[in-house]
Structure formats: C-alpha cells, structure tokens
Amino acid sequence: MNKIWLSSPHMGGGEQKYVKEAFDTNWVAPLGPNVIGFEDNLKTYLGGDVEVAALSSGTAALHLALILLGVGTGDEVICQSMTFSASANPIAYLGATPVFVDSEEDTWNMSPQYLEEAIRARVAKGKKPKAILPVHLYGMPAKMQEILAIAKKYEIPVLEDAAEALGSHINGKRCGTFGEMACLSFNGNKIITTSGGGALIAKNQAYKDKAVFLATQARDSAPHYQHSHIGYNYRMSNIVAGIGRGQMEVLQSHIESRRRNFNYYKKVLKEINGISFLNEPEGYFSNRWLSCILINPQMGIDRESVRIALEKENIETRPLWKPMHLQPIFKDAPFYGSNISEKLFQDGLCLPSGSNLTEENLERVGICLSKLFT
DSSP: OOBSSOOOOOOOSHHHHHHHHHHTOOSSSSOOOHHHHHHHHHHHTTTTTSEEEEOHHHHHHHHHHHHTTTTOOOOOOEESSOOOGGGGGHHTTOOOOOEEEOOOTTTTTHHHHHHHHHHHHHHTTTTOOOOOOOOOOGOOOHHHHHHHHHHHHTTOOBBBEEOTTTTETTTTEEESSSSSSEEEETTTSSSOOOOOOEEEEEHHHHHHHHHHHHHTTBBOSSSOOSSSOOOOOBBBBHHHHHHHHHHHTTOOOOOOOHHHHHHHHHHHHSSSTEEEOOOOOTTEEEOSSSSSEEEGGSSSOOHHHHHHHHHHHBBEEOOOOOOOOGGGTTSSSOOESSSSHHHHHEEEEEEOOOTOOOHHHHHHHHHHHHHHOO
C-alpha cells in the first residue's frame, strides 16, 4: 500500500518559472524581484492594509515581532498553550517567560475567559504582560473580537500566530490582520510552501522596515559594515520567494481541496458515535489546513489505538498538539485554565489533509476509520 501522508508539499506548476527567472537573472540572494513580488502578492491577498516582510521562517517572524514590541529579559508574554513549540520558543529566546492560557471548546484556541484571568493575576503580581499571542489552530480562527477587546481594555498588543491559517477569516477579515503583527509559515506541510520560510505581517511600514533591518544583520547606513543593534540572518531568499509566488497562484485551489477533505470525513463519519469534529462558528471560515477529529474513549477505542491502527495501514496521522504547559521545557511556566487543551490532546487526531490527496486515498482513509468503529 502506498503511503498516505498527513500533509505533504503540493506544487502547482508555476513555481519553476519564477525560480528559473531568479537563476537566469542571477538574483540568487536574500533580495530581488521575487521577494518583492511575493510580499506584494501576500499583501494584496490579505486585503492591502498591512505590510509584509518575507522571512526564513514563521518562528523568525515571531521572534522579530516580539523584539519590535519591546519584549526582553524578565518580561512576560501570554501565549496559547495548545500550539506547536515554535509559538512559545521565541519568547524564551528573549529571556522572557511565557504565561500559558488554556483553550476554549468552540475553536480550540485561546480562551478569552482565561486570558483575562491571566492578565489580572499577572498585573496583581506587578508583571503586566508585554504581548498576547493567540494561535489560529489548524486553520480555525481564534475568537479575535473577544481577545482584541480584552487586549484593548488592558492596553496590551496582540501578536497573531497565523502560521496555519493563511486563507482563514472571520466575516471576511483575514487571519493575520487583526493584531499589531502576525506570522505566517510556509513550511513544507503548510497550505502553501516555499520548502521553508515565513512572513511577518505588520500594521504599518515602520514595523516592516525595522523587521527587515534586523533580519539582514542590522547593518547601519554606512559605506562600511557598521552595527548599532544585534541583527539576525532571517531574510527570505529570492529563489525561495519564487516558489512562494508560484504557490500563491494555487492557494485558493489548495484551500478548496482541504475543505473538501474535511467535508468528506464529516460525511463518512457523521453516523459514528464517539467521533466529533471542530465546526466553524457563525461568520468563521477555516482553511481546514488539517482535518481533526475527537475520539471519545468511552466508545471502547481511544485516539492512540486509532493512530496505531492507521499506521499499520501505512496512513500517517498525528495527535493534536501537546499543550505547552505540559511540555517538560515549560513545566515551571505559569498556566491559567482547566483541562480543555489537555483533553483535546488526549482525544484528538489529525487526519491526512493534503491538497494533493487523491479521491482513492481519501476513501481509503475513510474506509479504514469506518471499519475501526464498526
């Protein structure tokens, strides 16, 4: 049986044109027309009222954004607990402490209730957080209206982790455009990929200019190499950006394919007791980067048994993210919430979701799942 991957890269065909142009014109550097073109493509797609800096990764974007928000040693940043470690690691890079907040059940993202509880508790300790970092998990937008209202009340900037959510929106407003800044990721498994890469989304040109300055080793304006700030090697190359320009041409079809996957799973599995899905709240649109299910262990089979059974059929699946407050490296970090994210991790499974999944392979996954529950 051929391997069915969780989410493999999916080229559209136009990428080679832009990469060839880079080679033909010798723009083999972290600057050039593809970088500018990719940034412009993203800016237009996001609505035109933001600025975009193409970088080497989404993690780099979060790191630079936290620097721009003034986060430093001894500070605290509120971070969604249920996420990939790349959301929290840049906080630690700066000598700051992540304060983790539990999920809510509607979107699986940062709970506004526990967010405000965390802010009040940290302020009472004399440690007002420097930023709030919600994540749009698996492409599902977080409850941004509520989060932004709380952020405004306490005058704390919001930095969105939209690494998984390019194309998702709330009432037409794109994920990545709600906060002061946001990150996108173009890792190999994302909805579009540049093989590796990311972008910083910013509310204004000043943020972008400073991010690009820092991302190119913070070289001062001088005829010689002079540096007044610590810099980083975070800029995206012109070749990689060429792949991104080609991927932007198929972004919409990738979103449609991934939503097709989700709708297929929901249709095939809807009659099975013990399986539930993450549905879109009213006005929410998810790119369905990954299709996820919750498995009720009271039905006689748990998430891990399902994962192992599918693995034996050469089908790759993955548990939902293990919450950051349960990770050994962050065991001493503050946490506010109950056990929602912990329960999601225990019962949740990500199914094969690539935009290049064939109907045959999609049906194979559905049949294997159905057999396990009958």
